[in-house]
Amino acid sequence: MINEILKQKASAIKLLLTDCDGVLTDAGVYYDEHGESLKKFNMRDGMGAERLRKFAGVNVGIITGERSPSVVKRAEKLQITELHLGIKDKPAIFKEITERLGLEPHEIAYIGDDYNDIEIMQLAGLTACPADALPYVKVYADFICEAKGGEGCFREFAELIIDAKNNLKVKDGTITLNNGRVIGKGHPCYIIAEIGINHNGSLETAKKLIDEAVAAKADAVKFQKRTPEICVPKDQWELMRDTPWGRITYIDYKRKTEFGIAEYAAIDQYCKKLGIDWFVSAWDAPSVDFMERFDTVIYKLASASLTDFELIQRILETGKPLMLSTGMSTMKEIEDTMAYIDEFDPNYPLFIAHATSAYPCPPQELNLKMIQTLEAKYAGIPIGYSGHETGLATTVAAVAMGATFVERHFTLDRAMWGSDHAASVEPQGFQRMVRDIRDVEIAAGDGVKKVYESEIGPMKRLRVNISPEYKEKPVI
DSSP, X not given: OOOHHHHHHHHTOOEEEEOSTTTTBOSXXXXXXXXXXXXXXXXXXXXXXXXXXXXXXXXXXXXXXXXXXXXXXXXXXXXXXXXEOSOSXXXXXXXXXXXXXXXXXXXXXXXXXSGGGHHHHHHSSEEEEOTTSOHHHHTTOSEEOSSOTTTTXXXXXXXXXXXXXXXXXXXXXXXXXXXXXXXETTSOOEEEEEEETTTTTOXXXXXXHHHHHXXXXXXXXXXXEOOHHHHSOGGGTTOEEXXXXXXXXXXXXXXXXXXXXXXXXXHHHHHHHHTOEEEEEEOSXXXXXXXXXXXXXXXXXXXXXXXXXXXXXXXXXXXXXXXXXXXXXXXXXXXXXXHHHHHHOTTOOEEEEEEOOOSXXXXXXXXXXXXXXXXXXXTTSOEXXXXXXXXXXXXXXXXXXXXXXXEXXXXXXXXXXXXXXXXXXXXXXXXXXXXXXXXXXXXXXXXXXXXXXXXXXXXXXXXXXXXXXXXXXXXX
């Protein structure tokens, strides 16, 4: 844990400057067959630069005495334009940057590892060095990374700054989304209309579903994003299937139900216009990369993906809140996934949804008391419910039992062709469900016993002994 002084310094940072050799690289010297020096960079550091921009509003610059083309290529890859090569006087460059960008020294951080970094470290507002920096350099560092140069030290420093500036933190069982919406205890249940693939590959149908979700007063709509070539087992590719597009292979069917950039760009614009949140269940790492071009509020991890740690890692690297669904899982599998996330970041913004992965799910297998079990086991994390039953009462009951968010599959018509329609809720049903959830929330009250004004009349007509404070109280 970082101390408060370090947090205050980090929260003020607007630009992170870094040395190259010994920080972004391991300071090794490599040559190709033409004798050109090459650099070995760490991909996690690259993600750190991306996350700094996206989640902390902090840009990155490189100041190095080297002139290697490898550094230029790396800067291009990371979209770093504040690039200074062959620099002998680093303090002079620091001062030029502050004046040109209109920054104060305390708004700039620097990470270096060698003696020629000391002077610039004396000017910067926040400083760091890798674990294998020269001993005298460590004296001038506010933060000494656990990682060595070229082994993720830049990412470690970047995450420190992100943590200090980032508002997406779990606090008292709530999470604040990037649009200011709060989900968790003490707040209205966040209601998600799971469109999934019920659009059947039609953008027009997707927009109709969004319209109906807005009419029902849902808080969000959710889709599913897959790379069919990854998610469909190879031995199932050529299986034939009767579909609305005729008799085609299973892989072609899956391709036809996937939306691409044009459709999701239209969905993004449409949801923003109508004022409803949207996000997806990402089923593979490339789908996460695809979705990162959109500013969605959450990532959902489907129950089937709870043990897919490669996918989980990629989602965690985005920094967006993660909603885990726990159907078809043992308690040990849930614990293993939670431990994996905790190792990445113990304060990662996380939701857990109880679910049973049967479509449709019979009432005797819903096991709604698991909501309270998860709430007790993972205190401080918002717990919700992802339902696949046919009725509505049990989802309303889940809210009464403590679910801070609920998700139900949503369709225009349960008789439509497709695998999820039969276990989905139609528009009128969804409207009733939202209405009943809001009624339950209002009816829950505050738990403090009181006599309401509406009870005074019956009290005076029916009660033999009336308490003194109510004898003179007028009947309304």
